[in-house]
Amino acid sequence: MRIATAVDELRAAVAGARRDGRRVGFVPTMGNLHDGHASLVRLARERAQFVVASVFVNPTQFGPNEDLARYPRTPQHDAERLAGSGCDLMFLPDVATMYPNGTAHAVRVSVPGITAVLDGASRPGHFDGVATVVTRLFNLVQPDDAVFGRKDFQQLLVVRALVRDLAFPIDIIAAPIVREANGLAMSSRNQFLDPQLRARAAALFETLSGMAAAVRETAEPLPAIEATAMQRLREAGFDPDYAVIRQAGDLLEPGDGDRDGLVVLGAARLGGVRLIDNIEIDGDPDPVDRPKKFV
Ligand code: AMP
Numbered sequence: 001m002r003i004a005t006a007v008d009e010l011r012a013a014v015a016g017a018r019r020d021g022r023r024v025g026f027v028p029t030m031g032n033l034h035d036g037h038a039s040l041v042r043l044a045r046e047r048a049q050f051v052v053a054s055v056f057v058n059p060t061q062f063g064p065n066e067d068l069a070r071y072p073r074t075p076q077h078d079a080e081r082l083a084g085s086g087c088d089l090m091f092l093p094d095v096a097t098m099y100p101n102g103t104a105h106a107v108r109v110s111v112p113g114i115t116a117v118l119d120g121a122s123r124p125g126h127f128d129g130v131a132t133v134v135t136r137l138f139n140l141v142q143p144d145d146a147v148f149g150r151k152d153f154q155q156l157l158v159v160r161a162l163v164r165d166l167a168f169p170i171d172i173i174a175a176p177i178v179r180e181a182n183g184l185a186m187s188s189r190n191q192f193l194d195p196q197l198r199a200r201a202a203a204l205f206e207t208l209s210g211m212a213a214a215v216r217e218t219a220e221p222l223p224a225i226e227a228t229a230m231q232r233l234r235e236a237g238f239d240p241d242y243a244v245i246r247q248a249g250d251l252l253e254p255g256d257g258d259r260d261g262l263v264v265l266g267a268a269r270l271g272g273v274r275l276i277d278n279i280e281i282d283g284d285p286d287p288v289d290r291p292k293k294f295v
Contacts, residue, residue, distance in 0.1 A: 001083040003090045007097060007140060010052070013089050014141060017050035024050050026143035026170075028134060031055035032072040032188035033081040036178035040147045041085040043175050052141050053082050054091040060103050061129030072188055091141070098136060109135045111161050117251050118265060119154050119276065122241045127158050134159055138168050147173045151185050153263060153278040154251060177277075179205065185277045192273045201270050203236035204277050207243060211264045212279045215245060222254060229266070238268035248280055 004010040014024055025048030027040045033055075044051045055078050062068035075092060082090050099106045108128050114120070115127040138146065148156045160172055178186050183205035184198065193201055207229050214225045222245045229243035247254050248263040265278040 001079070001087055001090060003079060003092055005092050005094070005097070007093075010089070010091050010140060014050070014052065017088070020050075022049035023145070024048055024052065024141070024143045025145045025147065026137070026141045027051065027053040027087075027147050028137050029053060029055055029078075030057045030071065030188065031078045032074050032191070033078045034178075034186045034188065036149060036151060036175075036186040038081060038085040039178050040149060040175045041082060041087050043173060044145060044147045045086040047145050047171075047173070048143075050089070051087050052089045052091055052143065053087045054093070054137055054141070055082075056091075056093055056098060056133070056137075058098070058129055058133040059095060060099075060106065060108075060132055061126050063123055063125060066123070067189075072191060098133065106132065108132050109162070109166075111158050111165075114154065114157050114161055114251060117154075118242060118244070118246075119267060122267060127155070130155055131158060131162050134162060135166070138170060143170055145171045145173055147175055149175045149177065150278070150280070151177045151187070152276070153265060153280075157249075157251065183209070185275075187275065189273050189275065193271060197271045197273075200237060201275060204233070204238065204266055204268055204270075204275055207232045207236070208264045208266050208277055208279050211243065211245065212281055215259060215262060215264065215281055221256075222258075233266070233268050238270050240266065240268035241274075242267055248282075 002013060004013060017024055025044030027044050029037050041051055041053055057071050057073060059068055079090055109131040110128045111131050120127050148159055156174055163170055163172055180186060182202035184202045211225050211229050214220050226244055230240055233240040233243060243266040245262055245264050248261050254262055260282060262281040263278055267276045
């Protein structure tokens with residue numbers, strides 16, 4: 001596996017792969033890689049013969065009071081993880097490479113609608129930062145496929161909207177959530193939890209599982225299911241932002257009696273660490289978005 005820190009090196013490596021007729025897959029990450037990230041690389045590898053993974057802690061998606069400074073940076077570990085997962089090229093840019101005019105004066109990309117709710121409401125500006133860095137990364141790498149995890153469900157919808165509206169000729173592949181044995185969704189932020197908190201953190205997944213079961217198996221009104229879940233999270237020691245049941249396509253509130261095409265989403269702090277998770281009620285019938293090229 002090669003490591004590129006500069007745009008020229010990245011472009012030259014991708015151009016070489018293209019000359020060889022290889023399909024290019026791309027996995028954007030913020031590093032501190034775990035099995036969830038590795039599964040994305042393997043999924044990319046199933047379709048592409050040349051896989052690029054980026055490791056970049058993107059400052060513009062962190063709010064002023066968030067954990068940018070303490071976000072774990074482990075490039076050596078990440079390089080080993082990527083090499084062992086079938087990645088061909090690790091792109092490891094610094095902030096000046098990604099934001100040549102500085103972050104304050106960077107052109108911003110904003111996806112309306114889907115970003116107004118849930119994490120968009122809890123973390124103002126977060127998804128603008130995500131859309132901005134993903135746009136630049138897409139233009140730098142110019143992949144055929146890009147793989148995103150379902151763990152960040154709202155982010156996945158934001159990226160799909162971005163790709164459709166700006167006509168990126170890129171297939172977006174949605175990867176299943178990889179979990180610890182106790183159900184906790186893997187996340188770079190889990191390492192901020194001590195072993196006791198890590199065990200308690202499984203209550204987020206258990207609560208969402210309970211909500212999903214109630215949606216599938218009972219006629220209980222959705223707001224009542226949500227209220228019970230908020231209560232359970234508080235009892236488990238969480239400070240919850242939300243525990244909701246939404247339409248999987250647009251994250252809007254379902255109508256009375258709607259039971260299909262829904263997703264259960266939760267975000268909650270435990271010991272000061274913000275965790276998110278979700279469960280899709282029916283799964284996703286089409287995990288791959290295949291936009292017509294250059295529509
Ligand atoms: P991050 O490094 O947290 O920005 O995540 C990079 C990519 O990995 C995103 O597309 C995430 O959705 C995905 N990801 C993170 N954790 C998991 C997980 N536990 N299972 C599946 N995908 C994940």
